[in-house]
Amino acid sequence: MVHIKRIQEEGADIIAVIGEIDASSSIELDLAIARSVGEGFRKILIDCTALEYISSAGLGVFMSYIEELRDKNIPLVLFGMKEKVANTFSILGLADLLHIRQNKEEAKSLANELSV
Amino acid sequence: MNYQYNIGCSLSNLKGIREFVRHSLKHEGVPEIEMSAIVLALDEMCSNLMIHAHHCNPDHLLELHIEIPKKGKLIFEIIDDGSVFNINDFHEPELDNLIHQKRKGGLGIRLVKAIMDNVEYLRRDDKNVCRLTKEIKS
Numbered sequence: 001m002v003h004i005k006r007i008q009e010e011g012a013d014i015i016a017v018i019g020e021i022d023a024s025s026s027i028e029l030d031l032a033i034a035r036s037v038g039e040g041f042r043k044i045l046i047d048c049t050a051l052e053y054i055s056s057a058g059l060g061v062f063m064s065y066i067e068e069l070r071d072k073n074i075p076l077v078l079f080g081m082k083e084k085v086a087n088t089f090s091i092l093g094l095a096d097l098l099h100i101r102q103n104k105e106e107a108k109s110l111a112n113e114l115s116v
Numbered sequence: 117m118n119y120q121y122n123i124g125c126s127l128s129n130l131k132g133i134r135e136f137v138r139h140s141l142k143h144e145g146v147p148e149i150e151m152s153a154i155v156l157a158l159d160e161m162c163s164n165l166m167i168h169a170h171h172c173n174p175d176h177l178l179e180l181h182i183e184i185p186k187k188g189k190l191i192f193e194i195i196d197d198g199s200v201f202n203i204n205d206f207h208e209p210e211l212d213n214l215i216h217q218k219r220k221g222g223l224g225i226r227l228v229k230a231i232m233d234n235v236e237y238l239r240r241d242d243k244n245v246c247r248l249t250k251e252i253k254s
Binding site: 001020023024053055057059063064067083084088091092094097 | 149160215227231
């Protein structure tokens, strides 16, 4: 089960992903990012502080947006990952393809830099 | 020790699979990071079978067996009678291709192979057996 909450701070859409993302729930993440893009946000942050688990279905969602967001010049930055979650990203080498930061402040700062 | 769990091919059962694996291994002294990776590999393998070999039909069953013949040696078997889905026949797509094609799949196979020591397939009693092995170094 996953819960998704969205809040807006300083022009960034912050999508908080709470719980577990697997093949049955990855669609929720996909829809949340699609809504954020559709509503015209120029900076998207993914709050992973309460993300307990992610499988390849969830990773695939992030991968599938890389090109579209790059073309639209919308930075997407993930932050607050637990070690066990971060490990899943690093096994696949995705840590180099996605923007990942330790905390919200660093994530905001990177999103600001990238959106200039 | 041996453990067994039978599950219908519905993606909503993946959480139960993860809990079963974690519960079965809880006294094996598996470090948390490795435990999380093993749980992930079983989730990936079962979800692949559910989707590709059973089209998420909840009436189709998978049997998940865990055998621990000695401390630190873990053998997982997923047994089913669907069409054979052999991940060794699949070439993992390059990450660049996944990005370009906006494909949301293809990463799971890469994860399973990276996490497990060995992935093999056999036929036993007219069923498909996918056997994953993992040695935990102490």
